[in-house]
Amino acid sequence: MSNERVFNYTFSSIYNLYLTKVTKKARTEEELITVICWLTGYSHAGLNKQIEAKVSLAEFFNQAPGLHPNTSMITGLICGYRVEDIEDPMMQKIRYMDKLVDELAKGKKLEKILRA
Numbered sequence: 001m002s003n004e005r006v007f008n009y010t011f012s013s014i015y016n017l018y019l020t021k022v023t024k025k026a027r028t029e030e031e032l033i034t035v036i037c038w039l040t041g042y043s044h045a046g047l048n049k050q051i052e053a054k055v056s057l058a059e060f061f062n063q064a065p066g067l068h069p070n071t072s073m074i075t076g077l078i079c080g081y082r083v084e085d086i087e088d089p090m091m092q093k094i095r096y097m098d099k100l101v102d103e104l105a106k107g108k109k110l111e112k113i114l115r116a
Contacts, residue, residue: 041065
């Protein structure tokens with residue numbers, strides 16, 4: 001799948017997939033919001049605006065207030081790729097988010113997910 005195709009997915013559709021994934025594993029929407037806001041710098045209200053506006057993933061990250069300074073601490077495999085080795089900066093941001101949501105769904109403590 002090409003990166004451009006992924007970049008053009010709407011954030012709201014991805015968010016709904018994330019929400020389904022984490023709630024099936026007994027995690028809450030509030031925890032999901034906390035993780036995404038930690039990564040991107042959005043406030044809860046700002047995140048809701050992006051969901052309602054149906055922005056693409058690329059727009060979502062381009063408009064983000066700023067990635068958390070500890071994103072370099074996010075390591076490991078996601079979709080068969082090491083997130084720390086992904087060369088395309090936009091794809092790396094998307095995979096960071098995937099990795100954090102995956103950790104949430106797997107039951108990892110929120111403090112560890114947020115690299116606190």
